[in-house]
Amino acid sequence: MIQNFRNFKNFDIFLSDQSVIVGENKIGKSNLLFALRLILDPSLPDTARQLGLEDFWDGLSRPLSKEDKIIISIELSDFDDDDNLLSILADCLVNHDPMISRLSYVFQPVSGLADDPKKESDYEFLVFGGDSPENVISYDIRNRMPLDVMPALRDAESDLSNWRHSPLKPLLDDSSSRISHDLLSSIASQISAANNGIIEVEEIKSLSGRITAKLEELAGSYQAFETELGFTPADTERLIRSLRLFIDNGKRGINEASLGSTNLLYIALRILELEQLVGQNKRDHTFLAIEEPEAHLNPHLQRLVFQKLLRSRISQTEESDKSEHSKFTTLILTTHSPHIVSVSPIRSLIALRKTIEGNATEGVSTSNLDLSENDIADLERYIDVSRGEIVFARGILLVEGEAELYILPAICKLLGKNLDELGITVCSVHGTNFAPYIKFLGSKGLDKPFAVLTDNDPQTGKISLGIQRLISLLPLIGPNEGLKEMSPDEVKRLGQTHGLFLNDHTLEIDLFKCGQHKSICKTLIELSDNGAAKKRANVWNDKPDQLDIDRFLKDIDEIGKGRFAQRLSSNISDVPYPNYIMSAIEYVSKKCR
Amino acid sequence: MQQRICAKIQVNGEHIIAKVIVLCWLDLAVEKKTLTIKVARMLAEEVTNPRGIACLTYNSECVHELKRKLKILGVQEDKNVFIGTVHSFCLQVVLLPYGKLAGVALPYPFSVALPSEQIKFFERALAETVSPEENPSPWRTKMDYYRRTYLDRDKPEWQKSPQIAALIENYERGLRSSGLIDFEDMVLLGMHLVEKEPWIRKAVRARFPVLVVDEYQDLGIPLDRIVKSLCLNGGMRLFAVGDPDQSIYGFAGAKPELLKDLSNLPGIEAIPLRFNYRCGSDIIRASQVTLGEDRGYKSIGGYSGTLYFHECPDGINDQASQTAHPAASCGVFI
Numbered sequence: 001m002i003q004n005f006r007n008f009k010n011f012d013i014f015l016s017d018q019s020v021i022v023g024e025n026k027i028g029k030s031n032l033l034f035a036l037r038l039i040l041d042p043s044l045p046d047t048a049r050q051l052g053l054e055d056f057w058d059g060l061s062r063p064l065s066k067e068d069k070i071i072i073s074i075e076l077s078d079f080d081d082d083d084n085l086l087s088i089l090a091d092c093l094v095n096h097d098p099m100i101s102r103l104s105y106v107f108q109p110v111s112g113l114a115d116d117p118k119k120e121s122d123y124e125f126l127v128f129g130g131d132s133p134e135n136v137i138s139y140d141i142r143n144r145m146p147l148d149v150m151p152a153l154r155d156a157e158s159d160l161s162n163w164r165h166s167p168l169k170p171l172l173d174d175s176s177s178r179i180s181h182d183l184l185s186s187i188a189s190q191i192s193a194a195n196n197g198i199i200e201v202e203e204i205k206s207l208s209g210r211i212t213a214k215l216e217e218l219a220g221s222y223q224a225f226e227t228e229l230g231f232t233p234a235d236t237e238r239l240i241r242s243l244r245l246f247i248d249n250g251k252r253g254i255n256e257a258s259l260g261s262t263n264l265l266y267i268a269l270r271i272l273e274l275e276q277l278v279g280q281n282k283r284d285h286t287f288l289a290i291e292e293p294e295a296h297l298n299p300h301l302q303r304l305v306f307q308k309l310l311r312s313r314i315s316q317t318e319e320s321d322k323s324e325h326s327k328f329t330t331l332i333l334t335t336h337s338p339h340i341v342s343v344s345p346i347r348s349l350i351a352l353r354k355t356i357e358g359n360a361t362e363g364v365s366t367s368n369l370d371l372s373e374n375d376i377a378d379l380e381r382y383i384d385v386s387r388g389e390i391v392f393a394r395g396i397l398l399v400e401g402e403a404e405l406y407i408l409p410a411i412c413k414l415l416g417k418n419l420d421e422l423g424i425t426v427c428s429v430h431g432t433n434f435a436p437y438i439k440f441l442g443s444k445g446l447d448k449p450f451a452v453l454t455d456n457d458p459q460t461g462k463i464s465l466g467i468q469r470l471i472s473l474l475p476l477i478g479p480n481e482g483l484k485e486m487s488p489d490e491v492k493r494l495g496q497t498h499g500l501f502l503n504d505h506t507l508e509i510d511l512f513k514c515g516q517h518k519s520i521c522k523t524l525i526e527l528s529d530n531g532a533a534k535k536r537a538n539v540w541n542d543k544p545d546q547l548d549i550d551r552f553l554k555d556i557d558e559i560g561k562g563r564f565a566q567r568l569s570s571n572i573s574d575v576p577y578p579n580y581i582m583s584a585i586e587y588v589s590k591k592c593r
Numbered sequence: 594m595q596q597r598i599c600a601k602i603q604v605n606g607e608h609i610i611a612k613v614i615v616l617c618w619l620d621l622a623v624e625k626k627t628l629t630i631k632v633a634r635m636l637a638e639e640v641t642n643p644r645g646i647a648c649l650t651y652n653s654e655c656v657h658e659l660k661r662k663l664k665i666l667g668v669q670e671d672k673n674v675f676i677g678t679v680h681s682f683c684l685q686v687v688l689l690p691y692g693k694l695a696g697v698a699l700p701y702p703f704s705v706a707l708p709s710e711q712i713k714f715f716e717r718a719l720a721e722t723v724s725p726e727e728n729p730s731p732w733r734t735k736m737d738y739y740r741r742t743y744l745d746r747d748k749p750e751w752q753k754s755p756q757i758a759a760l761i762e763n764y765e766r767g768l769r770s771s772g773l774i775d776f777e778d779m780v781l782l783g784m785h786l787v788e789k790e791p792w793i794r795k796a797v798r799a800r801f802p803v804l805v806v807d808e809y810q811d812l813g814i815p816l817d818r819i820v821k822s823l824c825l826n827g828g829m830r831l832f833a834v835g836d837p838d839q840s841i842y843g844f845a846g847a848k849p850e851l852l853k854d855l856s857n858l859p860g861i862e863a864i865p866l867r868f869n870y871r872c873g874s875d876i877i878r879a880s881q882v883t884l885g886e887d888r889g890y891k892s893i894g895g896y897s898g899t900l901y902f903h904e905c906p907d908g909i910n911d912q913a914s915q916t917a918h919p920a921a922s923c924g925v926f927i
Contacts, residue, residue, distance in 0.1 A: 086799035087644045087673075091690045096792040130690070132702070140672060144643050281641055 003071040004057040006031040009360035013350060016367040018310055020344040021334045022391060023352030028361040029334040032352070033149055033289050035072045036332075038105045039127060040147035040287055042139055049125050051107045059359045066109050066116050073104035084284040088144050092129030092137075103129055103137055145285040148270070152291035152334075156266035160254050163241050167269035174276055176240040184236040192234040204229055259296035264305065267293065271309075278328045287330045294337035306333070307343040341388030346371070346379050349391060351446050364447040366440065375436035382437075386427070390441070394423030395592040396450040397584060398437050401428050403507055403565035404453060410569035411577050412585060422589050432469060438476045449591030451499045451584040455506040463488060466502045470495040499587055501580040508556055508564075509549060510578040517544040519571040527559045527567055625662055625807075628834045632805055633666040635832075636674070640803055645673025647800075649682050649816070650807035656681075659807060675801065679816045680776050683783025686800070691793050695786055699774065706773040714767035722760045736761055740777050741813060744784065784815045787822045794827030802830060809835030810849040817851040825858070873898020 002008040007028030021029055037044050051070060060068055079085035080099040089101035109117040110124045117123060127137045159165040176184075198204055208229050215224040232242040245265070247257050254262060267290070277283050294302050309331065333340065341349070349366045371379070383391065390396050397408060408426045412419050419426070429437055434452050441450045452473065456466035467488045474483055474491075477498045483491060492502050503510040512520050521541035525534050533555040540547050556564050632646055640646055650659050660676050663669075670676050675686060684705075693701050706714070715736070716729050723732065739757045743750050751758055768774060774782070786793050804823060806812065824831040835852045874892040879900055881887055892898075905911040 080795065080799075083799045083802070084643055086796060090796035090800055093691065093694055093796070096691075096694055096790070099792065099796075131693075135690075138672075140643070284643065 001071070001073050001075075002032070002035050004060060004068060005035055005051075005070045005072060006055055006057065007361040008032075008035070009057050009059055009355070011361060011363060013363040014365045014367045015330070015332065015350065016348060016365075017329075018331045018345060018348040019333070019350050019365075019367075020310070020341060020348050021332065021350045021352060021363075022336070022341060023334075023361075025336075027352045027354070029352060030152070030291065032363075033291065033332070033334065035105075036074065036147050036287065036289070037149060038072055038125075039074060039103050039137070040142055040145070041149065042142035042146045046125075049105070049127070050120075050123070051125065052120050053123075055107070057360065064117060066113065069109075070107035071104065072106075073102055075100050075102045077101075079285075082284065085145070088141055088284065089129075091135060094130055101129065102131065103127070103141075106133070144283050145287070146283060147287040147289060148274070149289045150267070150270065150291065150293075152295065154263075154266070154295075156262045157255060157259070160245070160262065160266060160269075167266060167273055168243075168245065169241075170273050171269065171276060172240055172243060174280070181236065184239065188234050188236050188239050191232060191239065195230040195232075195234060198231070199229060260298060260301060263296045264301065267305070274329060283328075285328050285330070287332065289332040289334070291334050292336065293333050294335055294340055299339045302337055302339040303343050306340045310344055310348065338387040338389070338392065341391050342384045342386075344383075344388075346376050346383070346440070349446065351391065351448075364445070366445045369439055369445050371436055371439055375439075378433070379436050379440055382427075382429075389425050390427050390437075390448075391446065393425035394448065395425075395588040396437075396441055396448060397424060397426045397588060398434055398441075398450055398452045399426055399428050400432055400454060400507075401430060402562035404428065406562070406565040406569040407507065407511070407572070408453075408581065408585075410572050411581060414572065414574050415577075415582075415585070417585065417589060422592055424588055424592060432465075434469075434473055435476060438473060442477060449499075449588050451501055451588045453501050453503075453580060453584050456502050456504055458505065467491050470500050470502060473500055474498065496583060496587075499584075501584040501587070503578055503580045505549070506553070507578075508553065508561075509547075510580070511568075511572075512540075512544065512547060512552070514578045515575045516572060516577070517541065517547075519573050520568060523564060523568045523571050524555060524559070526571075527564060528555060530555070530558060533558065625658075628805065628807055628832075629659070629662045629666055629668075631832055632663060633668050635803055636668055640673075643673055644800060644802055645671070645675070646803045646805060647675040647682060647686065648805040648807065649677065649679050649812070651811045652678060655808060673800070679812055679819070680779045683819070684779045686797060687783040687786050687793060688779060691786060691790070691796065692782065695790050695793065697782055697786065699782075700769055700772040703772050703774050705779075706768055706771075706775045710768075710771070710773060711775055714771075714773075715764050718760055718763035718767055722763050723756065732760070736764070737777070740781070741815070744781065744815060744818070780815045784819050784822075787819050787827075791827075794823055794829075797823060798827050798829045804829045804831050806831070806833040807835075809833045809852045809855075811835075811847045813847055814851065817848075817855065820855070875900055 002011040008031070011032075021032065023029055038049055053064065056064060056068060056070060075094070076089060077098055077100045079089055079101070086099070089099075092101035092103060094100055094102045105125065105127050107123055107125045109122050113122055126133050129135045129137050129141070159167065163169060199208070208227055211227045212224070215227065218224070232239065245254050246252060247254065247261065254265070257265070270288075274286050274288065278286070293306065297305065310333075335341065347367050347369055350363055351365075352361050352363050354360070355362045383389075397404075399405065399408065405426055405428050409419055427437065432454060434454070438450070438452070439445055441448050454466055454469055456464050458464040458466075470491050471483045474480065474495065477500070479494060479498070483494075486494070495502060504513070508520065518541055521537040524537035528534050528537070536548075536551060536555065540552070632648060636646060648659060648663075650656055656677055660670060663674075663676065668674060675682065677685070688697070692699060712729075715733060719725075719727055719729055719732055735757055739754065740761055743753065743758075745751065746758075765778070768778070787797070804820065806816070806820060809816075820831060820833070823829045833852075833855070835849075873896045876898040877890050877892050881890065903915055905915055
């Protein structure tokens with residue numbers, strides 16, 4: 001929970017053990033990570049924890065009053081099976097069944113301040129566990145369960161080539177601690193011998209002599225220093241540090257690698273380091289945040305790498321302990337990449353967006369979606385194939401099939417609405433299984449404006465399939481009482497107020513009947529190889545009231561619904577469109593404001 | 594004269610070793626050495642960060658002494674090493690972190706009553722429930738004894754003396770109204786929490802998988818119940834040291850027999866220490882005669898020692914004054 005901090009007025013979000021955070025630029029993704037760092041990052045100095053007046057949410061009226069505080073708190077659960085974590089978090093419990101511990105950061109006027117605070121020095125920060133500010137969270141808690149952030153503007157290349165920042169350093173340190181000193185000394189002396197060998201070569205020797213001489217000439221003998229050429233320092237400790245990673249069979253150094261490879265290597269080394277720290281009992285849990293992990297990786301690599309990283313937990317149940325790190329890691333990614341979103345587990349998505357008032361950021365999370373394993377698999381496949389389109393969209397039109405995918409954008413265009421500009425995506429569920437999509441987009445999921453366009457599919461002597469569909473879908477959106485007692489018309493109207501739009505028959509028939517019969521018959525004639533069908537189309541073109549519905553649908557099926565709709569979308573004309581389509585477009589675009 | 598009882602307790606199929614070392618007044622040094630070395634070894638080999646060990650002992654002098662001895666072995670009091678009295682354990686490890694969450698009816702935040710505040714509320718309670726004319730001192734002793742003896746207020750025994758029970762309840766109400774608790778409250782509230790709430794035992798065990806108790810014989814019923822709850826019921830390992838012959842705090846609620854009872858519990862295997870490093874064999878023999886039972890203690894020094902007999906013809910008062918005389922030497926006063 002974040003209050004009054006930068007973009008956040010009153011922000012609350014549920015993060016699961018894997019979170020993929022999406023949102024437009026400047027919505028506050030980095031600020032969210034910084035808020036977590038204030039509590040959890042052991043490498044953040046206290047001078048950075050002392051925030052400034054500009055860090056208060058902009059919507060607060062200035063000057064700030066004594067009551068205005070920045071409060072950031074995180075609540076952790078599911079740690080009580082791990083004795084180490086429980087031992088760290090036991091003193092911070094705020095609930096015992098289930099066990100939940102809270103860690104908080106508060107930036108507030110110093111206690112005992114008589115007047116309203118005026119300057120930054122009137123403020124202090126506290127980081128504490130549970131609900132008592134005296135229970136200070138110390139460095140050792142942060143150190144046992146730290147937040148590691150790989151920032152968006154990381155310079156993987158320079159970090160890799162600088163010993164002090166290199167993610168290779170802790171790994172080499174650990175490995176070298178297990179090498180016997182004798183072995184190291186013997187290698188060092190061999191290197192020393194090789195060094196001497198090359199130095200003694202006359203041409204080399206004279207070069208270093210010339211360098212030293214030039215230094216002396218420039219700086220005088222007193223300030224100049226000896227130089228010597230060689231491969232690498234030959235004492236045992238520096239020997240290890242001077243090891244470098246090479247690529248392409250040792251021919252090229254990292255600085256010659258592509259940015260993509262360098263970033264990939266960087267991420268791999270950091271994860272190895274995490275595994276090592278857990279293995280050495282230096283820490284019990286890691287919150288690993290990677291900002292824009294897509295940086296410099298081509299789409300295929302993004303998908304490959306993050307598919308492994310994000311889904312490893314699922315496969316892990318079978319291949320036990322294969323990836324140690326995931327058991328002890330909470331992974332947080334912030335991304336703009338559809339490729340990463342497309343491989344994200346369905347319950348890991350977090351979307352940040354502006355509140356209705358427009359002056360703060362709110363977040364929605366899919367972590368608590370009530371979906372069956374099959375629904376999840378279906379949705380994940382859809383998001384994978386569509387490259388996460390509905391996650392990035394501002395509004396969604398859910399439709400039954402391919403035909404609508406062609407027709408709807410065409411109609412919108414003729415209505416003067418550009419779906420791309422509005423951020424509206426048409427999503428086909430390939431059938432009528434709308435429920436998982438509704439849950440995913442509904443208020444307990446991504447909470448985005450959406451409309452469902454579905455066929456009435458009348459049945460003789462029985463209540464239509466479309467009405468039955470509405471009765472089963474409406475409870476997912478809100479009303480679930482008395483639906484069975486309502487008349488079909490009442491259900492249809494109720495559906496409309498909640499974004500479920502039903503036609504009279506099916507898309508093609510409704511289009512035909514609303515006044516598009518000429519463009520439809522034109523399309524039939526253009527595409528059909530069947531002379532009788534062409535003839536029928538000519539008749540219906542002139543006498544639309546003679547339409548034989550069954551025959552008409554069969555003729556379209558012969559061509560193929562998709563193929564038919566594809567062509568129809570260019571033939572469709574500027575006359576009225578079916579009401580349910582107009583209303584659905586209106587409904588979603590109004591909410592996308 | 595030493596006795597060691599090693600105890601193994603089977604909990605959920607997991608071997609948990611509880612060691613209860615029972616030693617005697619003649620060889621305190623060995624007892625302490627065993628305890629401190631054991632703590633240092635467990636921290637070095639078995640109990641790893643961030644988990645730790647809690648060491649309990651009788652009073653703040655004992656705490657100080659234990660801290661000093663452990664420091665020599667490199668064990669510093671830390672977030673994962675608790676060294677303190679039963680009172681501070683109950684307050685810091687149980688009541689402060691979990692009391693509010695468990696719904697203990699206290700004014701939060703509470704503080705600990707100063708002796709003067711205790712006297713104030715006690716005297717007020719005495720005046721209200723008994724009479725303003727009473728001499729507070731004997732009543733205070735009675736109250737303290739009663740509170741330490743009858744621990745469960747929902748049981749009939751609590752009403753054994755309705756007058757004292759009412760006095761105690763009145764006194765405690767007084768403290769609470771001023772946001773206070775006293776030392777006895779810490780232990781009683783801590784004990785009830787540990788016994789009642791499995792999640793508290795789980796949390797305490799996560800922080801301190803090992804509980805070390807020194808001077809077990811002096812710690813009284815509440816500690817005994819806390820230990821049984823945490824170790825027998827909560828899966829903590831116990832390492833306890835004590836000497837039933839040595840208790841000098843009977844007036845404060847100490848019950849040396851609790852140590853023996855603990856070591857006799859089902860599933861506990863007892864191994865007494867038999868070697869004495871400080872006394873000659875004659876002194877050990879004479880002591881066993883005095884105790885009235887043969888404990889099988891053996892001297893290790895290889896010398897017999899010398900017994901001096903002092904005759905005290907005027908009975909117990911004479912014994913007392915001769916023993917206390919500054920010029921008195923060691924010996925047997927008969």
